[in-house]
Amino acid sequence: MTERLDQQSASAARRRGGGRPLGTAIRYLIFLGPAALLYVPFVLKPLIETFGLSLFAWNGVSAERTFVGLANYARALGDPIFWISLRNNLYWVVTSIVLPMATGLVIAVLLSAVRRGQRIYAGIFFTPVVLNLIIVGLVWGIIYNPLIGPLNRLLRAVGLGSLAIGWLGDRYAATPAIMVAGAWTFFGFCAVIFLQGLRTLDREQIEAATIDGAGPFRRFRKIIVPALSDQVTLLIVMSIIGSFKVFDIVYVMTKGGPDHASEVIATYMYWQSFMNGSLGYGAALAVMLTAVVAGASLAMMALRERD
Amino acid sequence: MRRRKTRHTLILHGVLIASALLTVFPLGLIALMAFKTNPEIFANPLALPGAWRWQQIGKAWTDGHFGPYYLNSLQVAVPTVLMVVIASTLAAYGLVFGRLPGARYALAAILLGLIVPLQAIIVSLFHDLGDMGLLNSLWGLSLAQAAVGLPFGIFMMRSFFLGIPKDLIEAARLDGAGDVTVLRRVVLPLATAPALTLATLQFMYSWNDFLLPLIILHDPSLRTVTLGLFYLQGGTYTLNYTMISAGVLITAVPIMVVFFLLQRQFIAGVTAGAVK
Amino acid sequence: MGISLFKTGLLASALLSVALTTGPSLAATTVLNVWDQFFSEEPNKLMNEFVAEFQKAHPGVEIKRNVLDTDSIRATLPAALTAGQGPDLFYYDAGPAFLGPLVEAGLVADLTQEYAARGWDKSLVDWPVERVTYGNKIWGVPNEIEYTNVYVDLAVLDQLGMKDKLVADKDHPELLTLKSLDDFKAILEASKAKGIVPIAFGNRDPGRGGHLFSYFLTLTAGKDLVDKILFGDGRWDDPKVIDAWKLYKDYSTAGYYPPSPNAISYDEGNALFFNGAAATNITGTWLVGDIMGQVADPSKIDFFLLPSVSADLPLSAAAGIGSTFAVAEKSPNKQLALDFLDFIMSKDAGKRWLKEANIVPPIKDIDIKGLDLPPMMQRVVEGATLPLSYNLDVVMPAEWNDAMKTGTQSLLDGSSTPEDVAARMEQAWEKAKAEGRIWKAH
Incomplete structure (x- = not known):
């Protein structure tokens, strides 16, 4: 197939002839020009400016900015809310690796075993992935609502009324509650990725193992898990990056409250920049966040290369 | 043996159906609320509405100005998708087949864009857009969204191009085809499917985007659907679960329909962007 | 398909560059951009009426409103003004965390001369104007007097047998109050015993707890002590401040x-x-306004003012101006913006703010007889003449507000004490004071 395509395309190209190899500059211009036109002014330049801004004290409106060197970075290190935010980000990393990935894996294994309706099921599980986070925040806000929410109703109905707390207003429960909503938007994605991986799995291998007397858990551990290592790495990288960048869902559900307890770096940075008028400090937080994400991603890639 | 298999299948479907119901439960709840009155919601959010009040959806549609907002969202998403698909395809081709010296530095710069959180650059971006006169304009929003979506697009197209056998390109080159010809005659015909997938994903991103429209658009007549929903519930001093739920329904159903129609593209995109 | 994709691309880029280079054609009308926060139904409707009438009286003028919620206007207005792409006229928080920096950066028009020229110095109530005064210059036009109060469900009160606890104030017979805070406690206890929520308090947005604190501080300390802290050598860890927090916390514990x-x-x-x-x-x-609009039978709702802790403090409440109108210094249409302000702050417009939007404008001597205001609104107007204290969040710097607001949340879950919160407020206050970021009217 490829070969035929190969010949066809090559001969097509020959027939029409024309086209000399272009000079390097022109190649750059044609191929990377359009991307640069967008990327440089709207991403790269602001990023560099953010770095610059992090060295100043600025309230966002005054004409002069005061150069403070690395003081904004030092301030972060002594700021308890910065550490709360960072800790929450790390919780997000761990939870989003465990919760949606585990659910997604189970769903994918189940899905791979059904013959009919696989696409419909996959579609349903994927639905939350396509919704915007305003919707997600509103929907889950109602579920957790202490006055009308079905969650607390359910808990009381089954005699667990003592667990019926004000989820999003509780300093310990708020972050886990948001994470569950976050997992809802991500497990379908994980399931689809895993399902793709399972399709390549050798059925005979599983059956052989079954005949050898391997139980379902052993089969899962010895055959399925190793076969999905690519998918696992991918999802872990995505989870790490996504968990450090998490913003919208926290913003729409708690705005980082109560008492900054569910704050993550991105929401705290947003609050410092836009609500607290400390744009230089906000920029320093942004730079630190970028460095953390970059470091984590590079480390993951390095690990992957080594394997 | 066969009976056991049937029972297995039944259990399997049972579990899957239960999980599927659990997955859509939050949305079902909202859908019910959209038809109820506020006292009904307070009495029992899970009960069926006393009457199916379709007019509430109509009221939310009119009060929330969703008609014009849908047009705005389209006016933003379509150019965004075109810009991302075209610029990503060209850039990815250049990076893979363009024999560009120093391409890896360009790649690294783009990788940076993939990991930088949008909130990290939003303040500077806002001021830059202001300097360029692009605030409060749908074009400004499109350009910003396209720029932010670009790194993912380039990586996705690049991973696809990496899968095209180099020989194919070399053969065409030996036959005297120039860069543009190779791109047009050899690579692009193969790239249609991933480009379409990228377009679908980018459309979804643009449609659902919240932060950029929030800070860029000031004129209420320019709001997008997502922003419209935000402001529908954002009247801080009012509480109307009915209207908010109707708004959620109005904004969620179309994107879900689009998703189910293009499901293959979505899922292909997700898995393609993946394993490379 | 590949080729057509490529061609579409070229076409799109061509269109793009055309669209970007051709600016909007010059319109014959003058556009006045107004950003406000009147998203509630009635005020929103009234603003639209004002806009329509003003446009009719000024042919060639188009007023474009952008109605934002508080968070969004805080996030976007400063940068938009700096970039020169903001509104001509805006409605924004007057405090040193919001209007203050804009004033300092020279982004807001000085209206001191206009007050004299347009007679606002005589027509507007003094203390609201003071709230928009920085360094002896006036930077805004307040449009609303608001103050804290306690709404009560008369039907529930009747059910509790507590209706006789409500008494008329001796100096202001139109206003309801209680004999003492103990009577308030009695009502709350009775309500709790019946399984009815005593105080409908939601503090997810901690600004709400902030209102309670400001109100309780008025009761325990009075305006004089707050003045002493704001403008003199008073401190936020004063025992009377801690008493206010204790009251707040006691109601939670109870x-x-x-x-x-x-x-x-x-x-x-x-x-x-x-x-x-x-x-x-x-x-x-x-x-x-929301009570009138959203309660099935608004006549069963009334409000009263809490009596102070000690008898030598007058009947009062924590008051503010909400937000203020201000004019952008860079606006090319300053006079037009001021004309519009003049229009909506006239005595006639004042009556309509009252009647149609349930808002008390800071306009002196509005004759409310013949306006046929509902009894509750008449009381609101009467209460506006009291010696009111400060609703603090709007006059305080950002870090003080953060200390106070997070305090309202951490006191409720027991992770801090009234003393902790007061100490944090004082610390934030000293820092802001040292950095010159506090409100100084004169």
Whole structure:
């Protein structure tokens, strides 16, 4: 197939002839020009400016900015809310690796075993992935609502009324509650990725193992898990990056409250920049966040290369 | 043996159906609320509405100005998708087949864009857009969204191009085809499917985007659907679960329909962007 | 397909560059951009009426309103003004965390001369104007007097047998109050005993708890002490400040708030009260409009003012101006913006703010006889003449507000004490003071 395509395309190209190899500059211009036109002014330049801004004290409106060197970075290190935010980000990393990935894996294994309706099921599980986070925040806000929410109703109905707390207003429960909503938007994605991986799995291998007397858990551990290592790495990288960048869902559900307890770096940075008028400090937080994400991603890639 | 298999299948479907119901439960709840009155919601959010009040959806549609907002969202998403698909395809081709010296530095710069959180650059971006006169304009929003979506697009197209056998390109080159010809005659015909997938994903991103429209658009007549929903519930001093739920329904159903129609593209995109 | 994709691309880029280079064609009309926060139904409608009438009287003028919620306008206005792409006229928080920096950066027009020229110095009430005064210059036009109060569900009160606790104030017979704070406690206890939420309090947005604190501080300390802290050598860790926090905390310990107030939004708390599930609701006069609009039978709702802790403090409440109108220094249409302000702050317009939007404008000597205001609104107007204290969040710097607001949340879950919170407020205050970021009218 490829070969035929190969010949066809090559001969097509020959027939029409024309086209000399272009000079390097022109190649750059044609191929990377359009991307640069967008990327440089709207991403790269602001990023560099953010770095610059992090060295100043600025309230966002005054004409002069005061150069403070690395003081904004030092301030972060002594700021308890910065550490709360960072800790929450790390919780997000761990939870989003465990919760949606585990659910997604189970769903994918189940899905791979059904013959009919696989696409419909996959579609349903994927639905939350396509919704915007305003919707997600509103929907889950109602579920957790202490006055009308079905969650607390359910808990009381089954005699667990003592667990019926004000989820999003509780300093310990708020972050886990948001994470569950976050997992809802991500497990379908994980399931689809895993399902793709399972399709390549050798059925005979599983059956052989079954005949050898391997139980379902052993089969899962010895055959399925190793076969999905690519998918696992991918999802872990995505989870790490996504968990450090998490913003919208926290913003729409708690705005980082109560008492900054569910704050993550991105929401705290947003609050410092836009609500607290400390744009230089906000920029320093942004730079630190970028460095953390970059470091984590590079480390993951390095690990992957080594394997 | 066969009976056991049937029972297995039944259990399997049972579990899957239960999980599927659990997955859509939050949305079902909202859908019910959209038809109820506020006292009904307070009495029992899970009960069926006393009457199916379709007019509430109509009221939310009119009060929330969703008609014009849908047009705005389209006016933003379509150019965004075109810009991302075209610029990503060209850039990815250049990076893979363009024999560009120093391409890896360009790649690294783009990788940076993939990991930088949008909130990290939003303040500077806002001021830059202001300097360029692009605030409060749908074009400004499109350009910003396209720029932010670009790194993912380039990586996705690049991973696809990496899968095209180099020989194919070399053969065409030996036959005297120039860069543009190779791109047009050899690579692009193969790239249609991933480009379409990228377009679908980018459309979804643009449609659902919240932060950029929030800070860029000031004129209420320019709001997008997502922003419209935000402001529908954002009247801080009012509480109307009915209207908010109707708004959620109005904004969620179309994107879900689009998703189910293009499901293959979505899922292909997700898995393609993946394993490379 | 590949080729057509390529061609579409070229076409799109061509279109793009055309669209970007051809600016909007010059319009014959003057556009006045106004950003405001009147998203509630009635005020929104009234603003639209004002706009329509003003446009009719000024042919060639188009007023474009951008109605934003508080968070969004805070996030976008400063940068938009700096970039020169902001509104001509805006409605924004007057405090040193909001209007203050804009004034300092030279982004707001000095209206001191205009007050004299347009007679606003005589027509507007003094203290609201003082709230928009920085360094002896006036930078805005306040449009609303608002103050904290306690709404009460008369039907519930009757059910509790507590109706006779409400008494007329001796100096202001039109206003209702209680004999003492103990009577308030009695009502709350009776309500709790009946399984009715005593105070419909939701503190997910901690600004709400801030209102309670400001109100309680008025009761324990009075305006003089607050003045002493704001403009003299008073401190936020003063025992009377701690007393206010103790009152706030005691009501929580006694079970007068609904379960987990930190999880209940302001709107949800109000909804509890609107639906007859709570006896009282401590908030402010800004809620009158929503009560009229959203309570099935608004006549069963009234409000009273809490008596002070000690008898030598007058009947008062924590008051503010909400936000203020201000004009952008860079606006090419300053006079037009001021004309519009003049129009909506006239005595006739004042009557309409009252009648149609349930807002008390800071306009002197409005004759409310013949306006046929509902009794509750008449009381609101009467209360505006009291010696009112400060609703603090709007006059304080950002870090003080953060210390105070997070304090309202951490006191409720027991992770801090009144003394802790007071100490943090003082610390934030000293820092802001040292950096010159506090409100100084004169």
